[in-house]
Amino acid sequence: MSFHDKFDDLKLLKPVIFTGKEVLLLDQTKLPETEKYLKLKNCGEVAKAIKTMKVRGGGAIMLAAVYGLALSAINSKGNLKILKKDAEILKNTRPTAAALFQAIDFILRIAEKSSNVAEDVQQAANWLFKKTVEMEIKVGENGSKLFEDGDTVLTHCNAGALAAAGYGGVTLSVFRKCREKGKKIKVFVTETRPYLQGARLTLWELKKFGFDAVLITDNAVGYCMQKGMIDKVLVGADRIAANGDVANKVGTYLIALAAKKHKIPFYVSGTIDPKTKTGDEIKIEIRSPEEVLIFNGKRIAPKNIKVFYPAFDITPHEYVTAIITKDGVFKPPYNFGG
Template identity: 45%
Template sequence: MSKLEQFVQNLKDQQLLLPIWFEKGALKLINQKELPHKEEILTIKKVENLAEAIRNMTIRGSGAIGIAGAWGLYLAALNSGGTREEMQRAARLLKSTRPTAVNLMKTIDEMLSGVNGVEKMPIDRMEAKLIEILERQLQFEHSLGSYGANLIDDGETVLTHCHSGALAGSGYGGRALSVIRKAYEQGKNIRVIACETRPYLQGARITAYELQKFGIPVTLITDNMSGYCMSKGMVQKVVVGSDRVAANGDLANKIGTYMHALAAKEHNIPFYTATSSHTIDFSIQGGAGIEVEFRDAQEVTSLNAQRLAPMGVEALYPSFDITPNGYLSGIITEKGVITQPYAINLQTLNRRVAH
């Protein structure tokens, strides 16, 4: 058994919900589009197939597609013998799949950095870099989960939006669900309200699925119920994930996040995002500079290939929205909880990570 195979087996022994792994010369990934009714495992042997799986959200979530990018570069190295040309081609293809997801871009660049100046990248070096990234991502989830759990009090109900859990990360709890899972493991009597997250229903299909597996009590609501629930005192904290955080703390997350932040602000409910330092993009000064991915409008007019709206009706699907930093009570990272002034404190975090 190779070092990589031993590493993957160790992850499985930890009872993690792995979104993607390597087995018998190919990538394996859970088809998140089929959850919760079917736990289908796909076999991926070509980078093109992985790119399509990322693009069509068969695998999704900032952490998960970040490590999928790393796995994709490793797969490209295996298939090509590690040639620089093929690695660069694979990197361009994978980066084109989800333009808002900075974690994907950074992870691919980190994997690709090893081929600079060489015609062929030794497979064992790619394997070592991949293991390093996977170990770090998993540690991120445990660390930010611990910091975030300190913000959750016994008896509280936490509202979350979309899916920022194990299958959206490295297998433990991703971002927001790392916080919730750690709080629950600490023995705190907590409940979760999960927003269903139209139009793709990640909250209904995947967040609720994971919380059930973890044994954490969960109540599902439609996205437009959050303001009502907050006004009735049913929510004490809001914790969401993130797809990108600008240098000033502006948050890009699944469409609908801004709406929940507005309601939380009105009702004086703390609103946090859980993210790794890898997702903070210091090249973008504010949310206006973040590219928002627009997806096929048919995902709004139809559900599971069943038409919902009349034929000919136009629809709009910005996949993310921007929540201004003033609505955030804090940014939970693997290095601690960052608060205002974000432009200064995030730069301090950046220097700490660099050293």
């Protein structure tokens, strides 16, 4: 039995698997049409897969990166200089993802004290995987207390199983725990342009687990709220600052504004980054114009035009009704600075 097989009773979707020789990544750019695993043999291949969105979501990116470092340690026979170089390459793939930086620094601290770098880095990566699964379950348990039987919940992008270790991330885990408690939840999902993470990934997950789900266009959020079709909002976060400001997929801020207008609770699930004092300190990743200009292999806009595509935005803490973490549910005023 492999390390990852030990979690089969939890019905993980397994976006990231480490075999000891390869990192297997479920190629999220191919979903929902094709369920295909990429077989990555070195850290450079893992970094490229992260950069090109083959794997995405804070937790899944983090796990892919630490297993990439495990490959680096194995392939280099524990060479710390090479490991640190590969760590910097991985950090530069997705600058907004807090968990990525924290986990890489953790792995490096383990390696620097180790007498068997390759073995200890692999064990540390497996420990992070186990802790991520435990975090997903705890977040689900805590978050489920905020929802009632019959609620219709709006979510944006994908912060579910594919974005973490596979149980349910920080959103689907809440819905799974609601179901365990006999609460029936209906989910409205934004398509999430331009990568369509909501349409392709979140709906794929929800269908896998048999949830009642409805796909809407990104610009239909206000209409659905205005018509009383949404009871609550639940989104994940790539980074939550100490003051409660939230970095998440671009469009989240607009949803929060609409929710505030219509007196709809706006909940955020994730992990706090106490070192980031406010959202102003969070670097927003600006991605390639081609991701906006090209859809399904075809250009959808005229040639020679300018494109601005921030992948994330910042939702100020005053729009956040509550923050759900593995340690509990927190309400304003937020002060996670310690």
